[in-house]
Amino acid sequence: MVSASSLLQQKVWRYIDHSKVGLTFSALQSFAYDDTFCASVGGGESDPIFRSWVHAPTIVLGIQDGxxxxxxxxxxxxxxxxxxxxxxxxxxxxxxLDEGILNLSLILPEGKGIDINSGYQAMWNLIQLMLARYRVPIEAKEIIGSYCPGSFDLSINNQKFAGISQRRLRNGVAVQIYICVTGSGSKRAEYIREFYNISLQNEHTKMVYPKIVPSTMASLAELLNVNLSISEVITLVLDALKKLGSLIIPTEKLTENEQALFTFNYNRILKRNHVIHSNK
Known part of the structure; x- marks a missing residue:
């Protein structure tokens, strides 16, 4: 198996920045992009990809929420x-998702023997490197009371500011993280808490949904007591990758094959969402 540290030490990262243009298109497209890039990287048609993305206010539901x-x-x-x-x-x-939340995707070929923990660990290590100048311990553990809790919630002083997920598709691995950079983490959590209260109405379900405690969540700006912007955090991440010896090649263009696959993936996701919204 490949170590987490070596996953970050790629010779070349193809960098795709959707942190500004993403405000003008649906977050559905971001998931279609990552599926597309999984296939491209997994098939050996692209170098590993680092992608940054930000979207206008959106609640992203998981399959179980449906x-x-x-x-x-x-x-x-x-x-x-x-x-x-x-x-x-x-x-x-x-x-x-909103203008104060930065999403990052590391997309790598699965053929390198990337196990699930190595993918999570690599993203955690990247965030630690990114924030090294602030000299604060960043823990990876489940924060009970947060929304979308998981064993690799990232927290400072037991307040969650980020969550990591993975998707494996067509021999590619997308390790994704959302980072609450600015604004109120607890205010965002209040909306999710009320969403679950309304959607459950105390009815018993097989799935155990989280009981949200808004005070368990905060933004980096709140936790570090500094002014931060999305662009500044992206720069910190890129600097961290460069310090590991990687060459960063910015590009926004898709190859012809990627464009065709993106259209297919996006239409598939659109159909799934149509079913959810039409289920009155």
Whole structure:
């Protein structure tokens, strides 16, 4: 198996920046992009990819959220607060996207023997390197009371600011993280707490949904007590990768094959979301 540290030490990273243009298109496209790049990298048609993405206010539901007994009532609540609603094509539960949340994807070939823990560890190590100047311990452990809790929640002083997920497709691995950079982490959590309250209405379900405690979540700006911007954090990440000896090659163009596959993936995700929204 490949070590987590070696996963970050790629000779070349193909860098795709959707941190600004992503505000103009649906977050559904981001999941279609990562599926596309999994196939491209996994098939040996592309160098490993590092992608940054930011979207306008959106609640991203997991597949299990689609089984909530009063889902449409919960969706109506979120829409009243000006959130778009989508369901992603992978596991996990509801998370928030907005202008203060930075998403990063590391897309690597699975053929290198990347086990699940190595992928998570690599992203954790990258965030530790990125924030090294602040000299704060960053823990990876489940934060009970946070939204979309997992064993690789990233926290400072037991307050979660980031969550990591993985998707494996067509011999590629996408290790994804959302980082709450600015704004109020607890305010975002309040919306998710109310969404679950409305969508469950105390009904018993096979799936155990999280009981959200908003105070368990915060942004990096809040935790570090500094002014941060999305662009500054992206620069910190790119600098960390460069210090590991990687060459960063910025590009926004897709190859002809990638464009065709992206169109296919996007249409597939659109169909899934149409079913969710039409299930009145």
């Amino acid at each position: 089984k909530l007994p009063f889902l449409q009532e919960g969706i109506a609540f979120l829409k009243e607060h000006n959130y778009e609603i989508i369901i992603r094509n992978s596991g996990g539960l509801a998370v928030v």
